[in-house]
Amino acid sequence: MRRRQLTMCGALLLLVSVPALLLLSRHSTSTARRPHPRSPATTETRPLTSVRSADLINFTASTGGQGMYPWQHVHYGHWRRHVHVPGDVRTKQRIEAGPEIDELHRVLDLAAAELQRSTDEPAARPSDSRGARLRFVPGLGTEYEVYFPALRPATASEFHTVRLQRGLGPLEVTYAGLAGSRLVNIVLPYYGRFAALEAFVGRFRQLVLDAEAVVLTVVHFSEGVPALEGYQERLDRAGVAELVRETNEALGGDVPRVRLLEERGAFSHGAGWLAAAANWDKSHDVILFLCNIDMVFGREFLQRCRANSQPNGRVYYPMVFSTYNPEIVYGVIKKQVIPILTNYEKEHLIHENLGYWLDTEYEMSCQYLSDFRKFGVQFANQASESFAFRLYERFVKSEIQVIRMADRDLVQLYHRAHCTKEMGRESFNKCLKKKVMNEASKLEWGLWVYKNMGDTDDVEAFLKMVNNFKMPDGLKRSTNVA
Structure with a gap:
């Protein structure tokens, strides 16, 4: 073989x-600390290693x-x-x-x-x-x-x-x-997912307690999809403000570790990142980690974030490991569901049955504030869902080195996407494709179909069965497992 x-x-x-x-x-x-003693201006015959x-x-x-x-x-x-x-x-x-x-x-x-x-x-x-x-x-x-x-x-x-x-x-x-001593500013655009934000801030607090040099900037948008009703919106806004206040009090220090920016308009990662960059002191060139609310990461990732970022020199575009729906993954093999975070903490998560590498997405990145302002401001008037890819393209075409690799310590938690036609045709179709991809692998989808629908030899009968199929009760509930 x-x-x-x-x-x-x-x-x-x-x-x-x-x-x-x-x-x-x-x-x-x-x-x-200890420079090489040899001067590059030496007149000696250069050895082979010097030529190379x-x-x-x-x-x-x-x-x-x-x-x-x-x-x-x-x-x-x-x-x-x-x-x-x-x-x-x-x-x-x-x-x-x-x-x-x-x-x-x-x-x-x-x-x-x-x-x-x-x-x-x-x-x-x-x-x-x-x-x-x-x-x-x-x-x-x-x-x-x-x-x-x-x-x-x-x-x-x-x-x-x-x-x-x-x-x-x-x-x-x-x-x-x-x-390793550079400050990392984690920029998090947010709208309408308070439970996920609370969990994210909890993990951030642990990083601070572990003596990591990190700060968090939450950019809170006033609109999004699905839209919150008036009362829900006010309750969410008050909850976010209280969460930020409590976190800063618990962490202490002269400078707040969590900053909250209020942004009017529809939720957009690009607009959130631009707003955070515009509100940071230009004289302090920090590393920006452009993030989203479903990310889980630890000190190992932050090490690579710092190591692979250099002002006007290098930017880091890690490939994220996106996790599948645990209810389907463990349901098809009739095993008890193991929470995603449990597998992450035990380092058992990187497996083809549990998720896949997002090797064609470019939203998560680490780059210095000066580089982001230099290249990101070009898209200030078009901060749409394509903002991340446009920014990546600009870096690739520039003199700045792009570090692109799979990062085992950067994980996207499974979250059931909500796709509505209010997003627009292109975003709606993209959302549907991502929703299918995020549920399970091809093998697990196939096993799930055979388990719940039977054989597919008769294609016409199978399609008729699909059209009349009702979701099992166990899978109707929300499965935002963490």
């Missing part, structure tokens, strides 16, 4: 045989349309080692023994050695790695980025980042530095 081929195999099998693997570039960038360092500059500059080659997240634990592959049926693939694991060990060994050499972390070990990302760019080589905890951090969220690349030659370090 043919062995499964990981996406990374094409690169690794070509590159593993290269000798002199551990040669470091004389021109690689190190941390500001010049090629590495071209490597970085020549990958303009980088959205074509998404990154893959590498989870490297003591027992579990796998790559998260967006679009793959299995959602993640094990790193097999042989060339694949050997290459990963080389990457981790060299990254740890670079930290020991160029920083004040002499005890850094490959096993300390918090994970990595990689991608193969045809004709250029393989890029890696490895994360390590800071052993003596100034803040609880600091970590080391080491970037490496194998430009169809020896593996070379291109960057090693400390990051």
Whole structure:
């Protein structure tokens, strides 16, 4: 039987045989704490590694349309080692023994050695790695980025980042530095879903208690679909204001951790993000995490949000793992329903039977405020549902590097979509498609059909049965399971 081929195999099998693997570039960038002693103005004959360092500059500059080659997240634990592959049926693939694991060990060994050499972390070990990302760019080589905890951090969220690349030659370090202390402003457009907002704010409070440098901006719209009646709207508005007040009192501090902005008009993610950016102090260039109310994430995601964002340099567009309807997933196999958050906390959620990667959506992103203002203001008058994709396109066509990969710590909770014709024809059709996709996988839908409707050999009889079919009582109720 043919062995499964990981996406990374094409690169690794070509590159593993290269000798002199551990040669470091004389021109690689190190941390500001201990710069490299060699001056780039030296008149000595340049060694082979120095010549290749010049090629590495071209490597970085020549990958303009980088959205074509998404990154893959590498989870490297003591027992579990796998790559998260967006679009793959299995959602993640094990790193097999042989060339694949050997290459990963080389990457981790060299990254740890670079930290020991160029920083004040002499005890850094490959096993300390918090994970990595990689991608193969045809004709250029393989890029890696490895994360390590800071052993003596100034803040609880600091970590080391080491970037490496194998430009169809020896593996070379291109960057090693400390990051993680930047403030992340989570921007959350909101309308009419108070229970979901309360749960989101509860998870946010836990991040703050875990010493994460984060703030939350809730943009509350006055209109939305489905529309709230007058009394419901007033009750919702009062509830949101009280929730924000109570949260800030509980968290304490001189500066409120949760900010509430009132925005008139119809709910729109783009309009909410623009309003939050316009109301933030321009002199404080924070990282914006453009978010929605169904997202679940933790410190691991925030680490990657900071590591993959750089002013006028990089923006992070993670691929979200969207969860299916637990009632259908567990109903077809006659098992007790396990809540989504339970699977998330136990790290059992990333599975093809429980959800799928949103590899064609671009709403969630991390970028600096200055970059968002520079590119997002162009769509200020057309902040529609296509705002996120238009913004992504602008970044891809610019000089800014777009980091695109599946992120296992960014999960979209199942929520039954409400589709009405008030949305307009295009948005209504898009909503219906998303609603079907979010309920279950093809296999689970098929099993559910056979279980509830019988065989489908007679197509005419089957269609007649579908038209007369009534939903089982157990599935009529709302299934917004968290």
